[in-house]
Amino acid sequence: MPREIIAILRGVRPDEVVAIGQVLIDAGITTIEVPMNSPNPLDSIGLLVDNFGDRAAIGAGTVLTGQTVRDVASVGGKLIVSPDTNPDVIEETRACGMASFPGVSTPTECFTALRHGANGLKFFPAFLVGTKGLSAIKAVLPKETKTYAVGGVGPDNFADWFKVGITGFGIGSGIYSVGHSPDDVAKRAAEIVKAFDAQRP
Template sequence: MTRPIIAILRGVTPDEAVAVARACIDAGITRIEVPLNSPDPFDSIRRMADAHGDIAEIGAGTVLTPDDVNRVRDAGGRLIVSPNADPRVIMATKAAGMASWPGVMTPTECFAALKAGADGLKVFPASLIGPAGIKAMRAVLPAGCQVYAVGGAGPKNFGDWIKAGADGFGIGTALYTPGLSAGDVATRARDIVTAFDAAIQ
C-alpha cells in the first residue's frame, strides 16, 4: 500500500540514491524528492528515475525556477516540490506534465497556488502554524484539496495533524540525513510507515 508521504532526501549523493530510494519504496513510501541543494541532484534524480520510475514518483524539492523544472523533467523526474508558491514554477511544472506541490503558509498563498494549477499544497514550515492552523485553513479550502504538512510533522505527532485535516506528510531528517546507510533508511522508513498506519486507525 502506498502512503501519502513524500520522502525528502536532502543531501543524498548519486552513488547512494538508488539504494536509498529502494529502501523507501520497499517500506511503502513511493514519492521521493531530491532537494536541488543536494550534491549533483539531477544525476541522483536520473539514476533513481531510471531504476525505480516505473514503481515510484521521483522528483525534486527546493525547486525555485522554471529552468530547474525543465532540468528535472529532462532527468526523468515527475514531481516538483518547492518551499514557496511561485506561479511561474507551478505553471512550468504543469506545462511539463509533472505534479506540482508548492510551499504555502497562508490562505492567500493556498488559493494562489491552486489557481496556478498546483496538484497539492505543502504547508511549510508546518510547525509555525501547527495543527490548529491547518484546521482553520482546511475550513475554507476546496473539498478534495490535498494538504501535506512538512516541517515539524512526523511519526510522533501524525495523529494530531491528521485530525486537523492533513492528508499526508513530507518527511526529511526523520527519514534521511547524510551518512546514513540504505539499511538505516530502511529501518527508519518502516518505523515511519508503522506510525502512520497506527495514526489512521
C-alpha cells in the same frame, strides 16, 4: 491506496541514492524527492527514475525557477516541490506534465497556488502553521485539496495532524540525513510507515 508520504533526501549523493531508494520502496514509501541543493541532484533523480520510475513517483525539491523545472523534466522527474508559492514554477511544472506541490503557509498563498494549477499544498514549515492553523485554513479550501505537512512532523504527531484533515507528510531528517546508511534509512522508514498506517483515518 498509496501512502501519502514524501521522502525528502536532502544531501543525498548519486553514489548512494539507488540503495536508499530501494529500501524506501521496500518499506512502502513510493514518493521520493531529491532537493536541488543536494550534490548533483539531477544525476540522483535520473538514477532513481531509471531504477524505480515504474514503481515510484520521483522528483525534485527546493525548486525555485522554471529552468530547474525543465531540467528535472529532462531526466524524467514527475513531481516538483518548492518551499514557496511561485506561480511561474507551478505553471511551468504543469506545462511539463508534472505534479506541483508548492510551499504555503497562508490562505493567500494556498489560493494563489491552486489558481495556478498546484496539485497539492505543502504547509511549510508545518510547526509554524500548526494543527490549529491548518484546521482554520482547511475550512475555506476546496474539499478535494490535498495537503501535506512538512517540517517538524513525525510519528509522534501524525495523529494530531490527521485529526485536522491533513492528507500526508513530507519527511526529511526523520528518514534521511547526510551520512545515514541504507540500513539506517530502512529502520526509520519502517517506523514511519508503521505509525502512518496505525494513525491514518
